[in-house]
Amino acid sequence: MNLAMSNDERESFLAETRVGVLGVVDSRGERAPLLVPVWYGYQPGGDVVVETARASVKAKLVLAAGRFSICVQDESPPYRYVSVEGPVVDVQDPIDPAARAALAHRYLDSTTAADYLAANKYQLTEDVLFRMRPQRWRTADFAAFAKEFS
Incomplete structure (x- = not known):
């Protein structure tokens, strides 16, 4: 049984508002990759955007690695x-206020944002x-698998 999503399905899923888990190689010695929850932005066919503190371990590791991955899931x-994983193609520093506002409005209602x-x-x-x-995608949709047991 093929659980992989189509290109359109995976891009639509990633574009939905979810908390992502960012993963990046931890080059500080014998450590597992750093995994942290993040707000992110994505539009089908575009790039994944993530905002974080410039002095954070996460930012330093992403800059050192030049790439990261992000995983999002539906828990129901x-x-x-x-x-999805890929190379960092741009670093905005300082951040355009419109980009900052877009992320806030993605996750919060208008007043709260x-x-x-x-x-x-x-x-x-x-x-x-x-x-x-x-650059590289991994996906799974267990809907077809679940239908076999209902």
């Missing part, structure tokens, strides 16, 4: 996930934005 049955941006306006100036070009 039938389970689905998309994992405006309040979040206002309350964190100084802290958010410490952030950078990474743009990753999707």
Whole structure:
């Protein structure tokens, strides 16, 4: 049974508002890759964007590796996930305020996003934005598999 999503399915799934788990090689010695939950942006056919503090371990490791992966999932049955990895193709530092606002509005309602941006306006100036070009995809949609047991 093929569980892989089509190109359109995987891109639509990744474009939905979900928390992603960013993965990056940890070059600080004998450690597993760093995995951290993040807000991200994506439009089908485009790049994955992630904002993080420029002084964070995550930002330093992404800059050193020059690439990262992100995995998003649907935790309700039938389970689905998309994992994508690729090179960093742009680093925005400082971040365009419109890009920062777009991420906030992706995850928060209009009023809460405006309040979040206002309350964190100084802290958010410490952030950078990474743009990753999707190169390798891994996907699974267990809907067909689940139908066999219903």
